[in-house]
Each structure stands twice: as C-alpha cells, then as structure tokens.
Amino acid sequence: MHCTRVLVLEDERPIRRMLCTALERAGFQVCESADTTEARRCLKETPVDVALVDWMLPGESGIAFLGWLRREPELRALPVILVTARGTEGDKLSAFEAGADDYVTKPFSMAELTARIRAVRRRAGAQGAASRNKTKVGPLELDADAFTLHAGGRPVRLGRAEFRLLQALMDEPGRVWTRAQLLDRAWSVGADVGERTVDVHILRLRKALAPSGCDRMIETVRGVGYRLARPTAS
Numbered sequence: 001m002h003c004t005r006v007l008v009l010e011d012e013r014p015i016r017r018m019l020c021t022a023l024e025r026a027g028f029q030v031c032e033s034a035d036t037t038e039a040r041r042c043l044k045e046t047p048v049d050v051a052l053v054d055w056m057l058p059g060e061s062g063i064a065f066l067g068w069l070r071r072e073p074e075l076r077a078l079p080v081i082l083v084t085a086r087g088t089e090g091d092k093l094s095a096f097e098a099g100a101d102d103y104v105t106k107p108f109s110m111a112e113l114t115a116r117i118r119a120v121r122r123r124a125g126a127q128g129a130a131s132r133n134k135t136k137v138g139p140l141e142l143d144a145d146a147f148t149l150h151a152g153g154r155p156v157r158l159g160r161a162e163f164r165l166l167q168a169l170m171d172e173p174g175r176v177w178t179r180a181q182l183l184d185r186a187w188s189v190g191a192d193v194g195e196r197t198v199d200v201h202i203l204r205l206r207k208a209l210a211p212s213g214c215d216r217m218i219e220t221v222r223g224v225g226y227r228l229a230r231p232t233a234s
C-alpha cells in the first residue's frame, strides 16, 4: 500500500500548519488547502485516501463541501473526518447525516487524530476489497454478505426482517417505497404477513438505529410508505 495521502482543509493557518507538520511527521503525505476551491484543485491533481475537513470555513462550509463530495461519483467513497469546535449531539448528527465517516472536536490530540485517520482508512480499504455487496449511505454501512450493519462506525444488531428492510431502503436512497413493495423485498414470497407488519419492523429498525441518531434518516411518507433520506448538505 502506498503512503496514505491526507487532504487537510482548514482555513486557520497556524492550525493548518500544525496539522500538516504533525501528520507528515507521523508518516502521512499531506495536501494542504485553506478553502474549498483549493481543496477541489488538490483533489483534481492527486487522489487522496482520507480528507480532514474543518466545518467552519469562510465561504463554503465544510459540511457543504462534504455534501458535494458525496454527490461526486469518484469521491463519494472518500473517507472524511470532520474537524470542528462544535461538539453538541446535534452537531455530530448533522455531520454524520451529511456523510462524514468520523468526527473530531477541537481541541484534540494528534495521537487521537492519527489513530482515527488510520481507522477510517482501514475501513475504506476493507470496503474497497469487497465492495460489491456493501452499501454505504451517509453513516450507514451495510454488508449483505457478512450480514452486518455499522452506523457511524459502530456495529448495530438487526433482526433479519429489519436488515432486509434497511437493505431495500439503502439500495435507493430518496425513493419512496410503499408498504407492499417493502413486503416484497423484505419477506419471502408467500410469507403470511400484512402491511401492518412493515410498520412494526420499521419501528424496530428505528429503535436499533436510535443510539447512532440514524433513525432520523428513515422517513415516513404519509399515505404512501417510507424512504431513506439522502445524506444532504446543510
């Protein structure tokens, strides 16, 4: 494996310099940018393995930049760690909903940051090796072969029906599914279940996702059914 390349997007020069120096000392290659225009230029020139993105930037925010990354086919899978001084639960959820892989709150230690960079890089590497049966939507990572789900990097235990339901929803984020369509996808043909069963399992699914805050991604569409919210920029 080549040396891990990290994009450092941070507008405050002293912090940016400190980060770059420390990361280079830790053995990473660094691409330094003070704003999102520079960051885009940097990504165009040389691919990176991990992006370290500051939330508060002049002009386009780190969250908006993250939203852009997640819409770009070639950059969609790039692991992103959001760096910010905003540390409330709501801020963290917004970060994960926007598609961040991890989140660090200022001030942080360089040891913690480098460990997190290596962890998201490892996760992305494992994913790339067998990406066919893996689906990622924002903080949700589903592995159909291993029958595992991670929300914000943490494992979530799901029953079979909840797993299949989520799998269907993750296949097409933003699409509205009727209960009948979800029944078709999540239960075997001829299973003796009614549409009310879908509601029960959606409830269980939301409960399982609640600790990560990802339950909010499953939206009820009144009179129709359900959909998984697309990760959005805010």
Ligand code: CA
Pocket: 010, 011, 012, 054, 055, 056, 057
């Ligand atoms: Ca800043």
